[in-house]
Amino acid sequence: MKLLEQKILSEGRVKDGNILKVDEFLNHKLDIAFLNEIGKEFKRIFADKKIDKILTIEASGIAIACIAAQYFDNVPVVFAKKAKSQNLDGDCYTSVVESFTYKKSFTITVAEKFLKEGERILIIDDFLAEGKAVRGLIDVINQAGAIIEGVGIVIEKGFQTGGKDLRGLGLNVQSLCIIESMENGKLQFKEV
């Protein structure tokens, strides 16, 4: 998605430790018109899929998933929670996720009633690096016996192993842009 690459080049910043900051539009301040362009693009890519539900993970995934859902006939969005709330009662699927960003493990939780056997799920998230968060979502989908129709990622770090690993599992992983390298603060994108 050329528009996304341009946006990253103009508003993103590369920090030490292969960190790409996109807080100007994607995960702290949110550019709503641009999120609509992202949503349209996900719909274009997954146009041939029948999607019952979009699954994402708090917090950054929520904005992207909700705006995108509008282009999928307003299918419901479910977001996996990172903390066990006093308000989360009933039976839950859980999975342990290691976070690249936060450098610790956390448990994600999805109420069982929100993922049903046979439902066709589109996973959406902002970043794919090592793929830990997506693997957690896959785990809860598998526990539910639901079907993974695709994985839509805004920014994939192609120099980390998550994308390769997930595609190796036969998953339909579609990233709107793939960063091939960010050596010396210079971003190189792979053609997608």
Place this chain on the structure above:
Amino acid sequence: MKLLEQKILSEGRVKDGNILKVDEFLNHKLDIAFLNEIGKEFKRIFADKKIDKILTIEASGIAIACIAAQYFDNVPVVFAKKAKSQNLDGDCYTSVVESFTYKKSFTITVAEKFLKEGERILIIDDFLAEGKAVRGLIDVINQAGAIIEGVGIVIEKGFQTGGKDLRGLGLNVQSLCIIESMENGKLQFKEV
């Protein structure tokens, strides 16, 4: 908002401890078409205000704020973060918030660059009970020297003190519905 009251009556559940669960449509599974109705209603209520930015707090506020922003000429949404990420660098406004739901305190963080002096801010959140989260948002807005044009709340618990306290400060607090009581699991709404 009658549609919201009906939605709460049909899909919400009252739990012990004055907890209203609306995870079926507002804060775990998200009903995107319904969130659009909420967004339209916020626009109707704040139609005479010039809003530069919507400020909310992760996680549940994000979905509501993003969908609503579309009815405010796609103004940017900024969400206060609850955890200090490795990725949050630069100068930040912070405020300590006590959580009614999680029964502990946490620090919210907003990058200084995303709240500017003189900007006209609309605060949006899902619940107003004791008003702790909104007070944290007000605190960071005040630190920035920005202007609070209004506070848009989806569900106010009118039997708790947050709404009264915030209105007592002269804030334009608009709740789409106000629950007057939930004794014995029975919801009573106040006319708004």
